[in-house]
Amino acid sequence: MNIIVPIKQVPETSNVKMDTETGTMMRDGVESIINPLDLYAIEIAIQVKESHGGRVTVVTMGPPSADKALREALAMGCDDGVLISDRKFAGADTWSTAYVLVKAIEKIGAVDLIIAGERATDGDTGQVGPNIASAMDLPLATYVSRIDAVTGTSITVERMTEEGYEKLRLPLPALLTVVKEISYPRLPTLRGKQRARKTDIPTYSVADLDVVENHLGLTGSPTRVVKIETPKVTRGGKIYKVVDDHSLEEAVDGLIEFMKKKEII
Amino acid sequence: MNYGKVTKDTIAQLVSLLGEKNVFVDEEKMESYSHDETPVEQFQSMPEVVITPTTARQIAEVMKLANRELIPVTPRGAGSGLSGGAIPVYGGILLSVEKMNKVLEIDYENMMIVVEPGLVTNEINGLVAERGLFFAGYPMSLETCFVGGNIAENAGGGKAVKYGVTGQYIVGMELVTPAGEIIELGGKIIKDVTGYDLKKLIVGSEGTLGIVTKAIIKLSPLPKAITNLLVLFEDVDSAISTVPKIMSEGGIIPTSIEFMDKLSVHTACEYLNEHLPYQKAGSMLLLEVDGTKQSQVDEDAEIIGELCLENGAIEVYVADNYTTQERVWSVRRNIAEAFKVYSPHQSLEDIVVPISSISKLMPRIEKIARKYDIKMPSYGHAGDGNLHTTLVKNPGSTMEEWYDIEEKALLELYDAVKELGGKISGEHGIGVKRKKYMGDLVGPGEMAMMRAIKRALDPNHIMNPGKIFDL
Numbered sequence: 001m002n003i004i005v006p007i008k009q010v011p012e013t014s015n016v017k018m019d020t021e022t023g024t025m026m027r028d029g030v031e032s033i034i035n036p037l038d039l040y041a042i043e044i045a046i047q048v049k050e051s052h053g054g055r056v057t058v059v060t061m062g063p064p065s066a067d068k069a070l071r072e073a074l075a076m077g078c079d080d081g082v083l084i085s086d087r088k089f090a091g092a093d094t095w096s097t098a099y100v101l102v103k104a105i106e107k108i109g110a111v112d113l114i115i116a117g118e119r120a121t122d123g124d125t126g127q128v129g130p131n132i133a134s135a136m137d138l139p140l141a142t143y144v145s146r147i148d149a150v151t152g153t154s155i156t157v158e159r160m161t162e163e164g165y166e167k168l169r170l171p172l173p174a175l176l177t178v179v180k181e182i183s184y185p186r187l188p189t190l191r192g193k194q195r196a197r198k199t200d201i202p203t204y205s206v207a208d209l210d211v212v213e214n215h216l217g218l219t220g221s222p223t224r225v226v227k228i229e230t231p232k233v234t235r236g237g238k239i240y241k242v243v244d245d246h247s248l249e250e251a252v253d254g255l256i257e258f259m260k261k262k263e264i265i
Numbered sequence: 266m267n268y269g270k271v272t273k274d275t276i277a278q279l280v281s282l283l284g285e286k287n288v289f290v291d292e293e294k295m296e297s298y299s300h301d302e303t304p305v306e307q308f309q310s311m312p313e314v315v316i317t318p319t320t321a322r323q324i325a326e327v328m329k330l331a332n333r334e335l336i337p338v339t340p341r342g343a344g345s346g347l348s349g350g351a352i353p354v355y356g357g358i359l360l361s362v363e364k365m366n367k368v369l370e371i372d373y374e375n376m377m378i379v380v381e382p383g384l385v386t387n388e389i390n391g392l393v394a395e396r397g398l399f400f401a402g403y404p405m406s407l408e409t410c411f412v413g414g415n416i417a418e419n420a421g422g423g424k425a426v427k428y429g430v431t432g433q434y435i436v437g438m439e440l441v442t443p444a445g446e447i448i449e450l451g452g453k454i455i456k457d458v459t460g461y462d463l464k465k466l467i468v469g470s471e472g473t474l475g476i477v478t479k480a481i482i483k484l485s486p487l488p489k490a491i492t493n494l495l496v497l498f499e500d501v502d503s504a505i506s507t508v509p510k511i512m513s514e515g516g517i518i519p520t521s522i523e524f525m526d527k528l529s530v531h532t533a534c535e536y537l538n539e540h541l542p543y544q545k546a547g548s549m550l551l552l553e554v555d556g557t558k559q560s561q562v563d564e565d566a567e568i569i570g571e572l573c574l575e576n577g578a579i580e581v582y583v584a585d586n587y588t589t590q591e592r593v594w595s596v597r598r599n600i601a602e603a604f605k606v607y608s609p610h611q612s613l614e615d616i617v618v619p620i621s622s623i624s625k626l627m628p629r630i631e632k633i634a635r636k637y638d639i640k641m642p643s644y645g646h647a648g649d650g651n652l653h654t655t656l657v658k659n660p661g662s663t664m665e666e667w668y669d670i671e672e673k674a675l676l677e678l679y680d681a682v683k684e685l686g687g688k689i690s691g692e693h694g695i696g697v698k699r700k701k702y703m704g705d706l707v708g709p710g711e712m713a714m715m716r717a718i719k720r721a722l723d724p725n726h727i728m729n730p731g732k733i734f735d736l
Contacts, residue, residue, distance in 0.1 A: 036588060184540035187582040188583050189581060189583065190574070190581035193583045
């Protein structure tokens with residue numbers, strides 16, 4: 001079972017300061033980490049490998065420093081890492097990123113399963129995983145919260161929907177995006193770190209991939225970030241203040257009426 | 266002691282010295298000044314008046330007034346203490362330094378900062394970090410505690426193995442003596458044997474010998490790289506026997522060597538829903554190494570990790586980024602909270618023993634816990650033998666039973682500590698909480714010297730009375 005896990009390096013945002021004038025993040029001295037939601041993809045990929053054999057290859061597109069993220073994934077138990085790095089990739093949107101990732105995955109070789117995180121904590125689009133599936137014409141299950149069974153030809157998963165769960169069986173190769181509920185990421189071990197340090201991580205540049213140059217980077221991206229602003233919350237709730245029997249009755253009646261209107265009861 | 270009462274006239278004098286807004290007697294407002302982080306139901310005492318002076322001169326005048334009228338004065342920082350040192354056990358005047366919270370000078374050439382006692386300790390680090398400096402005293406409560414309290418208690422913390430405790434960084438101070446004199450001790454100098462080292466006497470004196478109104482603090486270069494190791498061991502012995510080897514064989518002084526016994530590890534991991542394979546672990550070490558270069562720090566971490574494995578560690582986890590470091594430290598930080606779920610009634614202890622005695626102490630602690638049917642998790646700073654063994658009430662017993670058990674179990678714990686060459690407080694202080702056990706632990710000659718100092722400096726015994734020992 002050859003599993004590929006595409007990951008992203010994101011800024012560690014819990015201590016981040018915002019520039020109040022431009023609305024952008026102040027990146028000075030901000031540490032880069034593996035996108036926290038990708039850790040779940042890494043974990044479940046390793047678990048599948050542990051029970052069904054095979055190799056887990058972790059791949060990322062980013063600056064040369066993204067090597068650190070790949071080695072952390074190797075230390076957790078992934079087998080191989082691939083870094084896709086070239087100035088010409090800079091500024092890529094989700095479509096262009098997926099385009100390059102697909103080309104890299106094709107170069108890596110035969111793949112049975114691609115597992116991605118639900119979304120990245122910086123861009124927050126959740127598009128790259130499904131984009132890859134679409135470009136490679138692979139069956140896709142998003143928001144996967146459990147893997148029930150893996151055979152040589154199919155995988156059975158449970159995915160979360162707004163109403164509950166869906167159980168799906170996908171023929172392999174397939175792509176999954178996974179949610180937090182699927183597992184608990186392991187910590188890298190000393191032995192893992194030592195192995196990761198010695199592992200050779202190839203870097204793919206534009207020249208190494210069969211890519212069309214006008215599909216790359218900012219210029220090759222069909223979407224543009226025009227403006228970033230903080231949305232105004234317009235959905236106001238109604239607050240009932242209960243101080244006596246009368247106001248209690250009013251609140252209960254109000255709630256009942258609301259739920260009837262929304263067809264909840 | 267027969268102390269004078271705070272009268273209307275006293276209040277009037279205080280108001281004329283400090284202004285109306287710095288003197289209050291409102292019960293509701295005073296309530297939060299009547300306790301610290303020790304259990305409220307056991308250690309609480311209302312002040313008669315709370316004052317918030319803004320200058321050393323004002324404090325000096327208050328001390329003179331207190332001497333005239335024989336009114337006790339209890340100095341107070343942030344109230345985050347764990348021994349009741351800031352509780353006004355005889356009522357009187359509660360003197361809070363909260364309004365004296367200014368940074369007076371940052372002297373980059375000498376790598377020193379001059380601050381008032383009411384400054385939140387962590388603010389120092391916020392100010393000097395961009396110049397690559399930090400205050401290495403590092404108490405665990407640094408986000409809330411005040412510099413003044415750190416000095417009064419000679420606070421330690423998780424980084425004491427490498428950086429030592431607060432006192433090492435206090436090179437000078439301005440002090441208001443119990444008699445109401447303003448004096449200067451030490452200065453912006455590293456070496457000083459010009460007479461007795463009085464600033465060292467004041468550090469850790471729990472506010473019984475004067476009130477620090479200005480502190481000169483030495484800063485250290487801020488480490489640029491940090492790596493943590495979380496190590497699972499099968500038992501206490503293999504973990505503890507590794508600790509001295511890290512320094513002697515490994516040749517490395519880690520920043521932290523935190524120890525957690527089985528009960529602490531399991532309870533904290535369950536509380537946090539942490540899925541590390543902790544079930545196998547009989548104890549855990551959390552180590553931190555820091556330095557200027559990541560490659561050097563990684564190398565140090567590797568040497569330590571190998572030593573742990575040679576000593577029978579089950580697994581060594583490496584945390585060298587924000588995500589994993591937060592995760593491993595949260596296990597250590599959440600132990601106390603985790604046990605509150607079991608019972609909020611606890612006695613957080615602060616025993617300190619020679620490092621090699623920790624493994625001898627553990628079975629003694631287990632025996633005491635079994636005898637009294639309570640939980641007694643032990644965790645803390647293995648690198649300096651300072652353990653926060655905690656007595657946790659059995660939810661099935663009544664409060665009366667608990668107070669009885671607490672006292673008996675504490676006595677037995679302290680006996681064991683004494684036998685193993687230890688002391689009952691490493692960094693929290695004696696305060697009121699451990700006062701009655703002082704006599705058993707400190708020899709008569711030492712007690713006599715302490716009393717002589719106290720009598721000489723505070724003849725009216727008004728400076729934070731009822732703390733450490735009785736006269």
